Amino acid sequence: MPSSRLPLCILAPLLGVVGSACRTPAPDAQHPSRLVAAWMIGSFTSTEQHTAAPEDFFDIRLAMAPVWTDRADGPWLYVEQAVATAIDRPYRQRIYHLVDQDDGSVRSEVYTLPGDPLAWAGAQTTPERFDALPPDQLQPRTGCSIVLRRVDDRTWVGSTGGNGCPSERSGAAYATAEVTLTAQGMATLDRGFDAAGKQVWGSTKGPYRFQKVALAPR
Secondary structure (H helix, E strand, C coil), rough: CCCCCCCCHHHHHHHCCCCCHHHCCCCCCHHHHHHHHHHHHHHEEHHHHHHHHCCCCEEEEEEEEEEEECCCCCEEEEEEEHHHHCCCCCCEEEEEEECCCCCEEEEEEECCCCHHHHHHHCCCHCHHHHCCHHHHCCCECCCEEEEEEEEHHHHHEEECCCCEEECHHHHHCCEEEEECCCEEEEEEEEEEEECCCCCCEEEECCEEEEEEECCCCC
8 A cells, every 4th residue: 555654845835834845846857747746736725816806706725635655657636626615515526647748748637536525525634545545446537638738947838638528517518628837826727618619617707816825724
C-alpha cells in the first residue's frame, strides 16, 4: 500500500505554512507534470471575483490535494469544488492524473469516484484516506482530459478537445473546459452545450478566477 507520508514541500502549502520549504520547484524538463502539480495543489477561492460581480459569479471554493504519492506514473490529485455557503457538500469531486507527454505538454486525465462521492467530502485535508482505494476502481471520464501547454515560465494553458466530453447536465450533450494556470491561481471556464451547439450551462461572463490561499481547516 502506498505511504501516506508527504514531502514537506507538499504538506507546507496544505497546512498554510509559508517559507523556503514550500517554494515552487524549478521546472523539470523531463517531468513537467511535477511543476503543474505543485501549482495545482492547495486551496483556491473566487471570493474577490464574486464580490466584484455577485450577479455573474458565485463564491466558490476549490481544493486539490496529492494522493498515492508513491506511485511512479505521474502525480494524482483529489479535486473538490463547493459553493462557499455549502462547503461540506461539494458539487464536483474528481481525481486528476497528470501525465507527461512527449511534446512537453501535460495531459490531465479525469476520473470520478466510485459510490457516493460525498463520502469523500473533505478528503483534501486527509488524503491518506485514498490509500484504501485502488486507482483501478475509478471511473475514467473518457474524452474529458485537458492537455496543458506551457506558454512561458509563469503560465500553462489547456482545454478539452472538441465535443468529445459527454454531459447530461441541464440538457447538455457535451461539455468543454478551459484553464489557465499560474503559481498564484487559475482561471477556469466550464460550459455545457446541447447537440446543436447552444450553451445550456456554465458561465456566460467569462472564466472563474481563483486565487490560491492557505487551506482553511474544516
